[in-house]
Amino acid sequence: MSLEKVELFLKPRPNEIDNVFEALCSICWARVLSISEDTVKALFKEGSMAAPILDNICNLRIHCTTLEDDLVPAVVSLLRGMPNLNSLSIRTVKGPWNPEPSSGFGTEYWKLQNLAFLHQLQEVTVQYSGHGxxxxxxxxxxxxxxxxxxxxxxxxxxxxxxxxAAAGMVSRNKMISTATIIIRRRE
Incomplete structure (x- = not known):
């Protein structure tokens, strides 16, 4: 018997990073993972271990305030351990705070990452935070x-x-698939 779906929404203290890593390793048989920004950041702080291989994960949901500059490298590390990912969702949370604009990672950065899951990715949902x-x-x-x-x-x-966003994506995009693009206003 194995877990089908796991939600990891932890706020670990600095001395608990090993526990977070162990928790992630223990769910390697799950197929669906929902994970919080704090958990992702804790896993990949300076000096932390490399991402575990989570090759059974086919659906990933990341919950964050924004895809801020200090979160992107941690997300990349997490994605590298998920070669069989076919559904990805980045959900941002609106709040009373005003995060710094995040604009440090363009398409060229992402291309350099050689993410293995990309060839089988079928569905993506991204909520734009409005900050970068x-x-x-x-x-x-x-x-x-x-x-x-x-x-x-x-x-x-x-x-x-x-x-x-729609104009920018449609006018300069070199789409490799015949994907349906849905751009909507966030409720």
Whole structure:
């Protein structure tokens, strides 16, 4: 018997990072993983271990405030351990805080990562936080490189953002698949 779905929403203290790593390793047979920003960051702080191989995970949901610059390398490390991923969701949470704009990682950065799951990725959902361009750049990278992508849904905060993102993606995108692109305003 094995777990089908796991949710890891931890707020570990610095001395508990090994426990978080062990928890992630223990769920290697799960097929669906929902994970929080704090958990991802704890796993990949300076000097932390490499990501465990989670090759059974086919559906990943990352919950974060924004795909901020200090989260992106940790997300990349996590994604590297999931070669069989076919559904990815990055869900941002609106809050009363005003995070720093995150725009340090363009499509060229993502291309350099050689993410193994990309060839079988079929469905992506990205909620744009409105704070920088990392979510949009990542979405563009997916559109340009995921040959088996069937659907990508991007949720934006306003009509202006929606128009700008849609125009940018459609006009400069070199889509490799025949994916359906859904761009909607976030409720």
């Amino acid at each position: 361009s990392n979510e949009i750049e990542f979405s563009t990278y997916i559109l340009e490189n995921a040959q088996n992508l069937k659907k990508i849904a991007i949720f934006l905060g306003s009509k202006d953002e929606q128009s700008k």
